[in-house]
Amino acid sequence: MTAMTDADFRRAIRARTLRRNLWLAFLLLPPMAVMFIFIFLPMGSAVLYSVYEWDGLVRGDFVGLENFREVLFEPQKSKFLFNAFKNNVIVFVSVMVVQNGLALVLAMLLAREPKGYRFYQVVFFLPVILSTVIIGFQWKLFLNPVFGLVNNLLRAAGLDSWALPWLGLPETALPSMILVNAWHWVGFPTLVFLAAIHRIPKDYIEAARLDGASEWRIARDIIWPLMAPAVTIIVVLTFIGAFNWFEIPYVMNGLEGAPGYSTDMLGLLFYRTAFGSISATDSDFGAGSALAVLIFLFIFTVSLIFTRLLTAREIELA
Amino acid sequence: MQTAKQKNSSLDRVLIQIFLIGNAIIMLYPILMMALSGFKTNAEIFTRPFGMPSSFNLDNFKVIWTQTDVPRYLINSAIVTGFSVLFLLVMGTMAAYALSRYRWRGSIMVSLFFLSGLMLPLRLAIIPLFIQLKAMGLTDNPLGLIAIYTAMSLPATVFILTGFLRSLPAELEDSARIDGASELRIMVQIMTPLISPALVIAGIYNAVPIWNDFFFPLIFIQSPEWKTLAQGLTQFFGEYSINYGVLYAGLTLAALPIVVIFIAQSRRFIAGMTAGAIK
Amino acid sequence: MAHIVMRDVQKRFGNVEVIPGASLEIKDNEFVVFVGPSGCGKSTLLRLLAGLEDLTAGAIEIDGERVDHLSPSRRGLAMVFQSYALYPHMTVRENMSYALRVARTPKAEVEAKVREAAEILQLTEYLDRKPKALSGGQRQRVAIGRAIVRDPKVFLFDEPLSNLDAKLRVQMRIEITKLHRRLKATMIYVTHDQIEAMTMADKIVVLNEGRIEQMGAPLDLYNDPDNKFVAGFIGSPAMNFFDGTVTARDDAALTVELSDKTKVVYPCANPGQAGVGDAVTLGVRPENFHFDGGDEPAIKGEVYAVERLGGETYLYLQSTAGHETVVHAVGDHEVAVGDQVAVNFNPARNHLFDPQGRTIR
Numbered sequence A: 001m002t003a004m005t006d007a008d009f010r011r012a013i014r015a016r017t018l019r020r021n022l023w024l025a026f027l028l029l030p031p032m033a034v035m036f037i038f039i040f041l042p043m044g045s046a047v048l049y050s051v052y053e054w055d056g057l058v059r060g061d062f063v064g065l066e067n068f069r070e071v072l073f074e075p076q077k078s079k080f081l082f083n084a085f086k087n088n089v090i091v092f093v094s095v096m097v098v099q100n101g102l103a104l105v106l107a108m109l110l111a112r113e114p115k116g117y118r119f120y121q122v123v124f125f126l127p128v129i130l131s132t133v134i135i136g137f138q139w140k141l142f143l144n145p146v147f148g149l150v151n152n153l154l155r156a157a158g159l160d161s162w163a164l165p166w167l168g169l170p171e172t173a174l175p176s177m178i179l180v181n182a183w184h185w186v187g188f189p190t191l192v193f194l195a196a197i198h199r200i201p202k203d204y205i206e207a208a209r210l211d212g213a214s215e216w217r218i219a220r221d222i223i224w225p226l227m228a229p230a231v232t233i234i235v236v237l238t239f240i241g242a243f244n245w246f247e248i249p250y251v252m253n254g255l256e257g258a259p260g261y262s263t264d265m266l267g268l269l270f271y272r273t274a275f276g277s278i279s280a281t282d283s284d285f286g287a288g289s290a291l292a293v294l295i296f297l298f299i300f301t302v303s304l305i306f307t308r309l310l311t312a313r314e315i316e317l318a
Numbered sequence B: 001m002q003t004a005k006q007k008n009s010s011l012d013r014v015l016i017q018i019f020l021i022g023n024a025i026i027m028l029y030p031i032l033m034m035a036l037s038g039f040k041t042n043a044e045i046f047t048r049p050f051g052m053p054s055s056f057n058l059d060n061f062k063v064i065w066t067q068t069d070v071p072r073y074l075i076n077s078a079i080v081t082g083f084s085v086l087f088l089l090v091m092g093t094m095a096a097y098a099l100s101r102y103r104w105r106g107s108i109m110v111s112l113f114f115l116s117g118l119m120l121p122l123r124l125a126i127i128p129l130f131i132q133l134k135a136m137g138l139t140d141n142p143l144g145l146i147a148i149y150t151a152m153s154l155p156a157t158v159f160i161l162t163g164f165l166r167s168l169p170a171e172l173e174d175s176a177r178i179d180g181a182s183e184l185r186i187m188v189q190i191m192t193p194l195i196s197p198a199l200v201i202a203g204i205y206n207a208v209p210i211w212n213d214f215f216f217p218l219i220f221i222q223s224p225e226w227k228t229l230a231q232g233l234t235q236f237f238g239e240y241s242i243n244y245g246v247l248y249a250g251l252t253l254a255a256l257p258i259v260v261i262f263i264a265q266s267r268r269f270i271a272g273m274t275a276g277a278i279k
Numbered sequence C: 001m002a003h004i005v006m007r008d009v010q011k012r013f014g015n016v017e018v019i020p021g022a023s024l025e026i027k028d029n030e031f032v033v034f035v036g037p038s039g040c041g042k043s044t045l046l047r048l049l050a051g052l053e054d055l056t057a058g059a060i061e062i063d064g065e066r067v068d069h070l071s072p073s074r075r076g077l078a079m080v081f082q083s084y085a086l087y088p089h090m091t092v093r094e095n096m097s098y099a100l101r102v103a104r105t106p107k108a109e110v111e112a113k114v115r116e117a118a119e120i121l122q123l124t125e126y127l128d129r130k131p132k133a134l135s136g137g138q139r140q141r142v143a144i145g146r147a148i149v150r151d152p153k154v155f156l157f158d159e160p161l162s163n164l165d166a167k168l169r170v171q172m173r174i175e176i177t178k179l180h181r182r183l184k185a186t187m188i189y190v191t192h193d194q195i196e197a198m199t200m201a202d203k204i205v206v207l208n209e210g211r212i213e214q215m216g217a218p219l220d221l222y223n224d225p226d227n228k229f230v231a232g233f234i235g236s237p238a239m240n241f242f243d244g245t246v247t248a249r250d251d252a253a254l255t256v257e258l259s260d261k262t263k264v265v266y267p268c269a270n271p272g273q274a275g276v277g278d279a280v281t282l283g284v285r286p287e288n289f290h291f292d293g294g295d296e297p298a299i300k301g302e303v304y305a306v307e308r309l310g311g312e313t314y315l316y317l318q319s320t321a322g323h324e325t326v327v328h329a330v331g332d333h334e335v336a337v338g339d340q341v342a343v344n345f346n347p348a349r350n351h352l353f354d355p356q357g358r359t360i361r
């Protein structure tokens, strides 16, 4: 073996570094490539597509903001947009109050570890793992005006006049669907809140109890402020979920938001615009992409604002 | 004073139990009714909606098993979910490992690359995605779904796994290096086995929504050959729209696999599915 | 069986220079201990030698061959970590045999080596347990066993005993020393523990801010430190320092006046190292004080704490020379807090440091 020079050793060490970098590239390139091709590329393209005219699958001329103008200001189209938007807002507010409010109460109660609290956790979470499609169909059957479980129960209780065609009336269709959604998801915020409460050091709660605080005061003054991070996450997730709401309305009342667009949602409108439907016109990728960009910007901005506002409330545990 | 308080708290306890039991009934009763109705004939559903089925005969289930595509949908869903979870765990581990176990310039940028994926709602990019998958020959193809699910799940997976991998001591790695193990061997034989609980959590976190997903198959799969369960159910509902017993049986069958696994592994499921929302 | 040379080894992490340049020679079969304050680069130096970090500059040779470009496993050394770093999901047997299995050693040979190491370390009955089911001392032994099976030329230990309780530490200290004699391998050992350093080492290397301050046999460092840093670092409790000024100089001694005007005549061979008027530091070890020194110089002060251990007594003085002073006395000494005492010392047995901190000899 010939003697190696100092430069040879430097080179040998550099080769080691190079090998390490190749190894890192091997680890990172496949996942990054998948993410790029199937997420970043389409997301970027969505913005690009919204400024073109489309004829079916074929891209036409550059039309600037024309597609946006169309969906926002042409009354024939914008009335759908604003109607759907209004419905999404109703969904968000109702879900916050009904579903997350109930979840908060359930979590506070479960946090006191009543008898059977493991059982309750499993039961409340059970619907969460089921497909929205299963839940939607199941409740569509239950809400059937003639033989559905709900009306059968009402009649059995002597409330015959209450036995309404729940999904068929504009006033009751959306509330019914919101309740179904709450039934489906309530276990999720419940257990997230519960986990957050369990992470609050027991000392704080015991100290308050020694100070003579009632359970209600403890919940309000100790637990509620200290579980702020979980509240932030649930509010933001609820918001994103409400404005992406698609499966329940699709399965239960169809693409057109029946009856009479009373359950129309941005998600349904987007789908109809992009891919066409029986009633609406042909598929229009330009207008669809413009809608997508608008919805994304709205969700993104409001989520950011929510996060900002709510994290300001969060307290670092010492 | 003391006794008054005691009495009060035991009353509290009774009220809490009533409230919780009421809730549990509301959660369980519909699922139970769905399962029971699956054993009933149409006539029974109309005449005795609340009663037990006259017999637990499996006729409705037989219809589903022999005359519908539901078994095929089940298999398709299993294939799509299985491969998606496999790929997303492998790739997620690879990326998380590179980000958590080595120090290198640009690692923060790459972390942000993955994290930003958490905030992009891919559904809104469905149009370009559709055009793109069509051009790649991935529509009507389970590979297309697998690719999308893998990509969508990577950000959260990388996020969850990075946290766990970071907590492993560096000395283990050093020790294995001195023992002569290659970097690949260290990752596969030493470090990854130590985060297997995290892999289970990440797996469940992603598997449940993938198994249940309806939106992407709705857009990308047309031929019955590759329809998944959630999507296939809509088809099935169209075909059997008046045979309610069969419909209930179909729903029950569709729900069965995941419910069974959930009941066996409820704690892991709950930990897994809430993993993204708990800091 | 290895002769190690580190030549002007340097290490930077980004812009932080952790080892500005260290040269060191370790003889075959030597037991070398690295000591130094926390963060001074002991672990880094060990890791450079092991190949877990790449050198910024310099060279490392083992038995005359450059190794600094080799991966850790090809340098023929083994390392035992403070946290033991046992693979939690493997049994003791799997842990100990891992390196051999990676190297595709024949099964029979692996088995024989593991059995031999397990016998040396009294681990035979635990071979099928997982690390979780072992006590701290047993885990430590497994970590050592894992090193032994590889027949390394060099053993590296990074504070291997600091997670053990005092009694086990003494026991393991003795076992490692025995092991050294038995295996006749070169061992490099990092510790914070004075007793480990003094009792185990053939040679101690004192590090400070990435620099080697001094190396030598334990008692040489104790009796004849090169500088104030080493003097203060070796010995427990640490040496007392008193600020003073040189007031006179002749051929064989310097006269130093402490802040309370106590005059000390310090005999030395090179008084020229300091001039009259220089600020110097006098160092006196706690064990060099005594109570019946006649006309020897004395440190006076008020006792503010006493620790009476039966066999020995420690007095803590607020001395008039301006410092808190620790005094070690043999036996049970009758003093109480608040007493005024004067303790004598023999100037010839103490140390004087010039303004740069170098020992005046």
Ligand SMILES: Nc1ncnc2c1ncn2[C@@H]1O[C@H](COP(=O)(O)OP(=O)(O)OP(=O)(O)O)[C@@H](O)[C@H]1O
Residues within 6 Å of the ligand: C013, C016, C018, C036, C037, C038, C039, C040, C041, C042, C043, C044, C045
């Ligand atoms: N990978 C690294 N990147 C940057 N700085 C480092 C790195 N490793 C060590 N250092 C720094 O190098 C210095 C020396 O660290 P080292 O671990 O060698 O000290 P040590 O003498 O072993 O200390 P201790 O007695 O506490 O174990 C420290 O200031 C440390 O912060």
Ligand SMILES: [Mg+2]
Residues within 6 Å of the ligand: C042, C043, C044, C158
């Ligand atoms: Mg160290």
